[in-house]
Amino acid sequence: EVQLVESGGGLVQPGGSLRLSCVASGFTLSRYWMHWVRQAPGEGLVWVSRINSDGSTIDYADSVKGRFTISRDNAENTLYLQMNSLRVEDTAFYYCARDDRSGLYGDYVGYWGQGTLVTVSS
Amino acid sequence: EIVMTQSPDSLAVSLGERATINCKSSQSVLYSSNNKNYLAWYQQKPGLPPKLLISWASTRASGVPDRFSGSGSGTDFSLTISSLQAEDVAVYYCHQYYSPPLTFGGGTKVEIK
Numbered sequence: 001e002v003q004l005v006e007s008g009g010g011l012v013q014p015g016g017s018l019r020l021s022c023v024a025s026g027f028t029l030s031r032y033w034m035h036w037v038r039q040a041p042g043e044g045l046v047w048v049s050r051i052n053s054d055g056s057t058i059d060y061a062d063s064v065k066g067r068f069t070i071s072r073d074n075a076e077n078t079l080y081l082q083m084n085s086l087r088v089e090d091t092a093f094y095y096c097a098r099d100d101r102s103g104l105y106g107d108y109v110g111y112w113g114q115g116t117l118v119t120v121s122s
Numbered sequence: 123e124i125v126m127t128q129s130p131d132s133l134a135v136s137l138g139e140r141a142t143i144n145c146k147s148s149q150s151v152l153y154s155s156n157n158k159n160y161l162a163w164y165q166q167k168p169g170l171p172p173k174l175l176i177s178w179a180s181t182r183a184s185g186v187p188d189r190f191s192g193s194g195s196g197t198d199f200s201l202t203i204s205s206l207q208a209e210d211v212a213v214y215y216c217h218q219y220y221s222p223p224l225t226f227g228g229g230t231k232v233e234i235k
Contacts, residue, residue: 044227045166100174109164112171
């Protein structure tokens with residue numbers, strides 16, 4: 001069974017940093033593109049970033065480019081999101097997600113974690 | 123960036139009746155080399171992560187009831203629930219994976235009338 005478990009969320013002041021982790025199990029992480037998607041409380045889904053299987057291709061939403069860094073450690077079955085220069089508008093649940101199928105090219109998200117809440121407030 | 127616009131924002135449908143949600147992309151998500159539309163639909167219930175319903179505009183995910191169907195091509199797409207059930211109350215999102223940055227529609231809330 002595919003499982004994605006996020007951690008690292010919490011309360012942080014504007015301008016601060018936070019690193020989210022997502023531990024994957026039930027599949028071989030190194031075969032899949034992975035994503036971060038966020039959702040502010042009561043709002044819609046916003047795609048944040050994705051990374052290919054070996055980390056050589058990375059894409060970001062314009063709203064986080066230059067502030068957030070996605071990375072992965074396939075040996076540790078873990079995906080990361082380093083978030084710097086956090087803003088109040090970054091407050092959201094952050095979901096770790098996996099492409100539905102393995103492959104060279106990015107695909108649609110097929111599996112989601114339960115999410116971790118990041119609150120940016122003074 | 124491809125902007126995804128869903129309509130309506132919400133709709134209330136009687137049990138057993140049809141519900142249709144529309145999604146329009148600001149540019150085509152049809153990839154000519156394989157004739158596939160890079161469009162997916164997700165269902166999200168309160169307090170839960172989204173669940174994949176449809177990929178490639180019209181391919182139902184494993185285990186999704188056949189009352190859910192997707193249609194459309196290019197820039198205009200629809201998700202139809204042919205006979206609304208109580209468990210279908212949720213927010214539905216369209217999503218393009220044609221080109222980064224990937225984007226979602228704003229969501230459509232489906233309720234029982």
